Amino acid sequence: MSGPAQQSAPTAQRPAGPQRRVTSLDVVRGLMLVVSVSVNSLLLTPAWFDHAEWAGVNGLDLVFPVFVALTGCGLGFAMHRRTDVRGLARRVFVLVAIGLLYNAVVLASWEPATWRFTGVLQLYAGVVVVIALGHLITRTARGWLVVTVVLALAHTAVLAAYATTCPGGALTRECNPSGAADTAVFGAAHVYWQGAAGHDPEGLVATLGACVSAAAGACVGHLLLTVRARGGGPRRAVGPVLAVCAAFAALAWLTATAPGLLAGVDVPVMKRLWTAPFALAVTAGTGLALLAGHLLLDSARTPAALRRAAWPLEALGRNSLLVYFGSHVVMSLLVQHADAEGRTLAQRIAAAVAVGGHEQVSFTVLVVLAWTALAAVLHHWRIYLRP
Template structure:
């Protein structure tokens, strides 16, 4: 629900606490804005993709292995969520409020599925989905913060998750023809169909669930990598405040983390699969470790760029002004990300004439240019304007 801003970060919000200052100073209370900045860019990409009136096959979700452009957006969101949770839980974890948020997110996920699938029949509702996956990630990342609140601890968790997930996929692949995971032979099809039955993705007909149990384990790699980056940023921030230096102290640690993600991706892609004589595809459908770690590395570089530009006592004024819409979007990332999906789903349903409402509206807008371009700009202006208004009044949507 919308609430006034405060100094604490909830897992679903875009706010974060101030980094612990080394000594009292009016210059050491500025926010870590790079997370919201990176979220803002991700949301521009997400809204633009959602605005497509017709999605080319090469751009939409890959049917199985491989990565298409649209496959990147949600994993970036998950990685940034892990970073935000690191900011939120750097000091303490309140288990009660955490579990309440998870329950709300899961319930909203069921409603979201009903809207997207245009069905009110609870007996055919899909139990899994993006909000449900996100809810589970929030719970797991939150509870694991009871174990460690350091970037080293989260780096170890990321490595363990990467090898556990890779082991499950590669061992299962030894049972498949030619050692290749397919829609007919994969652990998601076996496990998720056993747990969820007809309530899984596509009613189980697809043979896998991209937001099921196996995919959640892969998504945890993305989220834990994001938590590693978040705690690393907090550590370098403390060093920056203690020494009086700027955000440049984060360059080497952040780049080293990104390179480490790439190296770990290569290890999971080459070592165990080669030893067992199977293939480990880089793919979103099963959220494989090389895919998750590659996205995390790219996200880390984007975070570092935002950190260098904005996370200083006196950012360059033109950059600060130009970044305001991105920061506003980032502060309400949950609303814009899932809200734009719901709105798009509603507008894609046929109107009285049988033509989708989005097509009719786009063609009716009296502005020059292709309908697709006009429609994309209209949606970007709407969501950015809404986010800026809410940000101005310090209202942020959280479960």
């Protein structure tokens, strides 16, 4: 994951009244959560799928960025009319506090002197701040496209400028702005691997990259809302969404090639520094998935049978924060301690529920069904955990 939570403090809330939602957003989030929970349930992650050690992108590198892009879209829906600044401050405080607790649980370390101040929830809080404050400036798809371009160019400029100080003009684990900035701001004892990794995949530099993903997601969200407000059905969104996704792809190409052409430095496509080409490419793909879901599920002609079939995914999507981060916490607890034979609790459960000797498949199915059942119950009672 780089591996939880979302309105006021993360507490269960009941909506004040019925809302006309964009179902496709919830369903696509639900599909992403099925993948995320399945990945979390792996008793052994294959090297080819695990996070890339530095440059490049493996399968696991895509899960959290897709979540962030969808979060940006969701925040665009939620804040298209107003931004609650006072509530924002409270939410950010709670997210950061729970982030520290989350780190302590995942890392099995409760020593304040070595608590990791950076982390996924802290990164998530930073994204929420930027997108919320951005909605004080603009609430249009065009405005958020401009914000996306500015953030992408700024992030690329920071990386390219730092790369000019590195041997051969290449960012490496030993020479990059993340290691320098996060260690200086938070202290080596409070960052990823206590500074030994030379970078922090959820630190300040990565947070700026995550904001590129979220801003691009917000652009897609506002575009869908604008098209919807004008009427005419989901098909009218095809041209605009394809155009903005093409713009993201073009900007990804530009930010990947411009540093080499202009300054002779290399800014690789990667998750570890959440570079702009990576962020934009992932969000372009996410936008296309949202468009497909929009065409299938948000039409007045959508068959009732399809809506019923998508309901479990919608339930997952409505509590995406709880399921995404909750699954990480639970799995972390299940693998922390081993018995005398060296088997973790997760491995013992997998052996107990195995069907036909397929421990991993049986365990994954069990975990996905358990989180889906919880989300379905909460959705039935209209109880949601929000950012």
